[in-house]
Amino acid sequence: MKRKSYAKLALATIAAAGLTATTLPAYAASPSGAFTYRVKPIVVKSHLATSSITPALTPAECLASSGGTFACQTPDSIRAAYNIPATINGQPAGTGQTIVIVDAFGSPTAASDLAVFSNQWGLPAADLSIHYPGGKPTWNGRGTQLDWAQETSLDVQWAHAVAPGAKIALVVAANDHGASLDSAVKYAVDNKLGNVLSMSYGSSENLIHGNNAQQLQAHKTFAKAASQGMSVFASSADAGSDNGAGYENFALPAADPLVTAVGGTNLYVGSGLPEPRETVWGDYANCPTNCADGPIGATGGAPSLITGKQGSDVAYNASVYTGVLTYLGMMGGDANGFYYFGGTSAGSPQWAGIAADLDQAGGKPIGSVNQYAQTWANSGKLFDVTEGSNSTPTFSGGYSATAGWDSPTGWGTPDVGSIIGSLSK
Numbered sequence: 099m100k101r102k103s104y105a106k107l108a109l110a111t112i113a114a115a116g117l118t119a120t121t122l123p124a125y126a127a128s129p130s131g132a133f134t135y136r137v138k139p140i141v142v143k144s145h146l147a148t149s150s151i152t153p154a155l156t157p158a159e160c161l162a163s164s165g166g167t168f169a170c171q172t173p174d175s176i177r178a179a180y181n182i183p184a185t186i187n188g189q190p191a192g193t194g195q196t197i198v199i200v201d202a203f204g205s206p207t208a209a210s211d212l213a214v215f216s217n218q219w220g221l222p223a224a225d226l227s228i229h230y231p232g233g234k235p236t237w238n239g240r241g242t243q244l245d246w247a248q249e250t251s252l253d254v255q256w257a258h259a260v261a262p263g264a265k266i267a268l269v270v271a272a273n274d275h276g277a278s279l280d281s282a283v284k285y286a287v288d289n290k291l292g293n294v295l296s297m298s299y300g301s302s303e304n305l306i307h308g309n310n311a312q313q314l315q316a317h318k319t320f321a322k323a324a325s326q327g328m329s330v331f332a333s334s335a336d337a338g339s340d341n342g343a344g345y346e347n348f349a350l351p352a353a354d355p356l357v358t359a360v361g362g363t364n365l366y367v368g369s370g371l372p373e374p375r376e377t378v379w380g381d382y383a384n385c386p387t388n389c390a391d392g393p394i395g396a397t398g399g400a401p402s403l404i405t406g407k408q409g410s411d412v413a414y415n416a417s418v419y420t421g422v423l424t425y426l427g428m429m430g431g432d433a434n435g436f437y438y439f440g441g442t443s444a445g446s447p448q449w450a451g452i453a454a455d456l457d458q459a460g461g462k463p464i465g466s467v468n469q470y471a472q473t474w475a476n477s478g479k480l481f482d483v484t485e486g487s488n489s490t491p492t493f494s495g496g497y498s499a500t501a502g503w504d505s506p507t508g509w510g511t512p513d514v515g516s517i518i519g520s521l522s523k
Contacts, residue, residue: 133276133306133350135202135299136242137249140336140394140418140440141426143433144170151423151436153220157368166388168438169369171415171422173219173259179367179375179415181515182260182452186459190222192261195454196292199254199447200282201299203235204228204270205247207427208254215255215425216262218436224258225265231285232272239428242274252424252439253298253447259422260451263458267291276301280316287323293463295323296450297332297357298443300349302341303403310404313350320356327463329453333442334361334410335398338380339505340493346400348409353402358467359409360445361507362397362416363483369420378486378499378506379416379442387419394418396488397442399497399506409497409505411468412512413483414445452514460521471509475502479517480510 144151145164153174160170177184183191205211212224237243254266269291271282279299286295306313323330335341335349352359362379364386377384381393397416399409415422418440427434449467456464464470474480488506489496497505 133301133312134274135276135279135301136274137245137299137443139245139248139252139443141248142391142418142438144423144436144438146436151218157420158370161369161387165390167390167419169371169387169420170438171365171420173221175368176259176415176422179365180511181513182455183515183518184262186455186518190263191458192264192451192454193458195261195294195457196265196267197257197261197450197454198267198269198286198292198295199257200269200271200279200286200295200297201246201250201253202271202274202279203243203246204268205250205428206237208250208268211251211425211427212254212258214427216258218425219259221258221262226254227265227267229267229269229285231269231282232278235270235272246274247428248426249298249443251426252444253296255424256422256444257296257447257451260448261454264451264454276312280312280319283316284319287319287326287328290326293327293457294329294450294453295331296447297351298446300333300335300352302335302343302349303347303353304341304343306350307403313404316351317354317356320354324356324466327465329358329450329464329467330356331358331360331446331449333446334359336395336441337398338396338488338490338493339398339400339496340490341398342492344492346493346495348400348402348407349398352398353405353407355405355407356466358411358449359508360442360449361399361410361413362442362445363413363507363511364417364486365415365420374485375481376483376511378483378488380486380488380496380506381417382491383487383489383496386417389419394440396490396496397506399488410508412449412471412480412509413507414448414511416440416442416445452512455514456517456521459518474517475509479513479520481513482510483507
């Protein structure tokens with residue numbers, strides 16, 4: 099199937115198929131001059147009948163049933179694509195570990211959505227605890243809160259899919275201000291809630307540059323996490339190399355050198371499409387499938403304006419057209435159900451789950467993935483992404499994938515079984 103090129107298309111809001119995200123998600127600074135962390139999940143209501151949503155569902159079957167548009171991923175297909183074991187030493191992968199997920203506002207249905215998700219895919223029941231260090235927010239179900247609720251359900255479900263034996267500690271910030279979320283991360287680190295932490299949010303650096311006191315405070319927390327052997331992940335954002343600004347800049351907290359920034363790919367494994375296994379997620383330069391709903395986004399990844407970091411450290415499946423099926427129960431009535439999710443925010447919790455699996459397999463915390471990524475890549479334990487670009491209509495000078503490290507996808511995507519095989523206890 100020939101992929102469409104959208105390099106010259108202008109920005110547009112995609113309303114078809116229930117899409118809730120704009121092509122280039124907007125970021126906004128708070129009126130005080132401090133910054134706000136944002137999420138804007140790329141969400142499309144699944145066309146699939148409930149009876150067909152089973153562990154045996156393949157990306158190829160999903161693609162065929164959607165008229166060539168969505169090569170959706172399930173826990174089984176993701177584990178197969180990235181060689182993630184369902185069990186380690188006879189126990190569910192991740193057993194004995196705790197994955198910390200930090201989000202703002204939370205979701206009133208996070209626990210029940212996770213239970214539906216686990217039951218649908220035949221996963222063990224999840225052990226979920228929820229922490230409100232700044233007080234429990236009042237749920238209004240609108241706007242930004244709905245975005246965060248969707249993100250929360252995505253994060254806990256797909257961390258669980260990759261590490262079904264791990265406990266999940268969901269830390270909910272009272273709002274989405276930078277200080278509030280940074281405080282939630284600090285709470286998780288100070289109390290060492292787990293050895294793995296995921297942040298599926300960000301703020302475009304062009305809104306922070308020159309006013310980065312909060313970033314420096316967050317860096318102190320990440321330094322403490324590193325000293326404790328914690329693995330810390332963040333998404334590289336979904337608006338290309340410029341975050342809609344018209345010039346290259348990255349996103350925080352992914353740009354922090356002590357954080358593993360997870361860039362995005364199009365994952366073709368299991369779809370039957372005659373493509374390489376993965377390309378850079380960049381719908382404007384090279385859209386996957388027939389992309390009937392148009393170009394939706396592109397992975398972040400560019401030299402930082404603030405920290406000196408040059409882009410993503412690793413990568414993972416992120417396109418909504420090859421997206422992960424996720425259950426949402428806060429939408430109301432018939433709108434509840436399974437949705438296709440895309441964005442680099444899907445990769446951060448899954449890499450966190452992988453780190454939990456590695457901690458279990460190795461018998462000790464692995465710490466920052468950044469210290470191992472190049473070695474893993476050089477020994478074939480990361481898949482090298484060599485095609486595609488994260489250019490956008492607002493900045494055509496995006497970055498292309500190359501052999502070895504590149505800004506959009508870092509050192510590549512994981513072959514988890516091979517990594518586990520190289521660990522020594």
